[in-house]
Amino acid sequence: MGDLWRALGYLQKYWPVTLGAFASLLIVTLTSLISPQILQVLINRGISASNLSVIFYASLLLLLVAGIRNLFTFTQGFWSEKASQSAAYEMRNAIFARLEHLSFSYYDQAQTGQLMTRVTSDVDTVRTFTGNGLLQLVNAIVMLLGSALILLLTNWRLALIVLTIVPAILSIFLFFLRRIGPRFRLIQQKLGNLNTILQENLAGVRVVKAFVREPYELARYRTANDDLLKENLTIVRGTSLSFPLIFFIANLGTLAVIWFGGAQVIGGMFHSLRSQVRQWQSWDERVRANPRSSI
Numbered sequence: 001m002g003d004l005w006r007a008l009g010y011l012q013k014y015w016p017v018t019l020g021a022f023a024s025l026l027i028v029t030l031t032s033l034i035s036p037q038i039l040q041v042l043i044n045r046g047i048s049a050s051n052l053s054v055i056f057y058a059s060l061l062l063l064l065v066a067g068i069r070n071l072f073t074f075t076q077g078f079w080s081e082k083a084s085q086s087a088a089y090e091m092r093n094a095i096f097a098r099l100e101h102l103s104f105s106y107y108d109q110a111q112t113g114q115l116m117t118r119v120t121s122d123v124d125t126v127r128t129f130t131g132n133g134l135l136q137l138v139n140a141i142v143m144l145l146g147s148a149l150i151l152l153l154t155n156w157r158l159a160l161i162v163l164t165i166v167p168a169i170l171s172i173f174l175f176f177l178r179r180i181g182p183r184f185r186l187i188q189q190k191l192g193n194l195n196t197i198l199q200e201n202l203a204g205v206r207v208v209k210a211f212v213r214e215p216y217e218l219a220r221y222r223t224a225n226d227d228l229l230k231e232n233l234t235i236v237r238g239t240s241l242s243f244p245l246i247f248f249i250a251n252l253g254t255l256a257v258i259w260f261g262g263a264q265v266i267g268g269m270f271h272s273l274r275s276q277v278r279q280w281q282s283w284d285e286r287v288r289a290n291p292r293s294s295i
Contacts, residue, residue, distance in 0.1 A: 028069055
């Protein structure tokens with residue numbers, strides 16, 4: 001966790017851009033939550049009631065909300081990328097400055113490929129998280145809380161049905177992080193090992209050729225490359241199992257809402273029809289008992 005805060009610390013220098021990206025994210029999330037409410041008014045008070053004025057103004061409001069969402073989606077992406085690229089720039093400079101002042105004994109033990117991986121691939125991974133990854137995490141939390149609040153205010157019974165799938169999805173996601181998360185560190189290590197073999201061969205290619213060690217170096221590089229491939233395939237298999245299961249559970253929640261919500265709607269319609277039939281029967285009985293009352 002300390003490494004994460006150190007990485008986020010590089011955003012302090014660019015706090016106006018970072019704050020703008022987060023503000024844009026909140027506006028985009030707010031417009032996404034407002035759009036279904038406008039559609040509800042459009043359908044219930046406009047289309048169902050055949051009210052053209054409500055349809056017109058609700059359609060204009062939807063267009064306005066869509067325009068605002070698209071505008072701030074652009075600013076969110078632009079500012080988040082600018083902040084993350086600036087933070088990566090600062091990190092690369094800091095790492096290189098640190099490498100320039102390390103002792104000779106450190107370089108006697110450290111591998112050049114590992115150092116190159118830290119300056120390039122590792123920094124790019126941190127940049128991806130500080131830019132898009134962190135914003136998506138905040139967006140997911142805000143969207144979950146906002147959607148839960150709106151659902152509870154609309155229909156708390158259906159909201160509870162939807163919210164029951166959240167612990168199941170969260171447990172699968174945590175299981176994925178616990179099992180697959182450490183694999184990402186192994187991938188970076190194996191990528192560094194592969195870069196080390198490549199750097200050593202390119203730097204000492206004359207020595208390799210002089211001692212006719214091409215087959216040995218080819219086998220060593222292939223072994224390192226196979227290890228990297230196996231780790232990547234392990235992550236791919238874990239992702240292919242976890243995320244489809246998450247989507248399946250989410251679809252089950254949608255199916256449950258349609259089932260119970262449809263039952264409530266049909267039950268309400270049957271209740272209304274019964275009351276209308278009873279009123280008609282009582283009126284018919286009064287007419288038969290006193291025909292003049294119908295005149």
